[in-house]
Amino acid sequence: MPNVGHEELRRLGRTLLAAAGCPEDEAGIVADHLVEANLKGHDSHGMGNLPGYLRRLQAGTSKPGQMPVTILDRGPLLVVDGERGLGQTIARKAMIRGIAKAGTHGVAVVSIRNSGHMGRIGTYGEQCAESGLASLHFVNVSGAQAYVAPYGAREPRYSTNPFCFAVPGGDRNPPVILDCATSEVAWGKLRVAHNRGQPAPPGTILGPDGKPTTDLSVMIPDLMGAMIGFGGHKGSGIALMGELLGAALGGGDTIQPGNPRDGVVTNNMLSILIDGGQLSDIARFRREVDAMVDYVRGAAPVDEARPVMVAGDPERRSKTDRLAYGIPLDPESWRALSELAKAAGIAMPKAE
Numbered sequence: 001m002p003n004v005g006h007e008e009l010r011r012l013g014r015t016l017l018a019a020a021g022c023p024e025d026e027a028g029i030v031a032d033h034l035v036e037a038n039l040k041g042h043d044s045h046g047m048g049n050l051p052g053y054l055r056r057l058q059a060g061t062s063k064p065g066q067m068p069v070t071i072l073d074r075g076p077l078l079v080v081d082g083e084r085g086l087g088q089t090i091a092r093k094a095m096i097r098g099i100a101k102a103g104t105h106g107v108a109v110v111s112i113r114n115s116g117h118m119g120r121i122g123t124y125g126e127q128c129a130e131s132g133l134a135s136l137h138f139v140n141v142s143g144a145q146a147y148v149a150p151y152g153a154r155e156p157r158y159s160t161n162p163f164c165f166a167v168p169g170g171d172r173n174p175p176v177i178l179d180c181a182t183s184e185v186a187w188g189k190l191r192v193a194h195n196r197g198q199p200a201p202p203g204t205i206l207g208p209d210g211k212p213t214t215d216l217s218v219m220i221p222d223l224m225g226a227m228i229g230f231g232g233h234k235g236s237g238i239a240l241m242g243e244l245l246g247a248a249l250g251g252g253d254t255i256q257p258g259n260p261r262d263g264v265v266t267n268n269m270l271s272i273l274i275d276g277g278q279l280s281d282i283a284r285f286r287r288e289v290d291a292m293v294d295y296v297r298g299a300a301p302v303d304e305a306r307p308v309m310v311a312g313d314p315e316r317r318s319k320t321d322r323l324a325y326g327i328p329l330d331p332e333s334w335r336a337l338s339e340l341a342k343a344a345g346i347a348m349p350k351a352e
Helices: 007-020 025-039 047-059 089-106 122-130 189-194 232-250 282-297 313-325 331-344
Strands: 069-075 075-083 107-116 133-142 163-167 174-178 227-228 265-274
Touching: 007 331, 025 047, 025 265, 025 313, 047 069, 047 107, 047 189, 047 331, 075 089, 075 174, 075 189, 075 265, 089 107, 089 122, 089 331, 122 133, 122 163, 122 174, 133 232, 163 232, 189 331, 232 265
Parallel strands: 075 107
Antiparallel strands: 069 075, 107 265, 133 163, 133 265, 163 174
């Protein structure tokens, strides 16, 4: 697999998005978001998604330059409609407004409906934590087919419906960012494995007979099986909450078949932002964060070669490594980006 420097990938992404009609600001937001996902080890949400975004822009099923349209703005409440704009722009702009509301009211509740694919949800938890806020984010996917089977089922009824909890850091430790799909792995990780010619990780998908398999041909290119949810019945319950809280509560569509499905991924997200400085003694909070994180990391590991980590540590380690050695792109993503660059008359980055 080719390794590419992050700055070269950012430039490629910005140039391709600008050529597709995106304003400079938006091209930067989306490209930086995708490359940051790659840097943090989440190739499922990285530059491999860009060809799909560009296809949607070309087909008119996503709108360049679309800003969030305000539906409700009252006190700590904000509801916006993304009108299928690029999700990274929609969600980032909505979080900026939510952060300001939390600073005023101590809390903000932000509902985003009808957005294009938002990408890695942890990005928005990080955005809040960097502003000193704790946050909770619940997301669903409508518009496209379901992939994930509820607990005890062999037919899909959910998408990967991620959730994110974010807590600002202490004086010694960075923020704690828990960002999870409610499936055993994100859908994009199956796509990346398929592109690399690898099987599905064990315990992540079911065949059409309802039995676990690692054969990705039951998922790609045609969906015949289903993804397995994480955490048994508990994870399946959280996936349902993504539909009910992330979408229905704020006026967005759930994935149930009475709502439109035209094959275009549409995200809805409910975010709760909390200013801990207005809730309690912030200095004490920071001390508790540091003490608790140090206590967890100090637990004796099962394997001495694998130290105990907290949420956010794997991403920080990956970023350190990939800043130094480059970002590996799977062959199919490299091929697709190369074709797009050639069609737009743009030089591809040098691969090592």
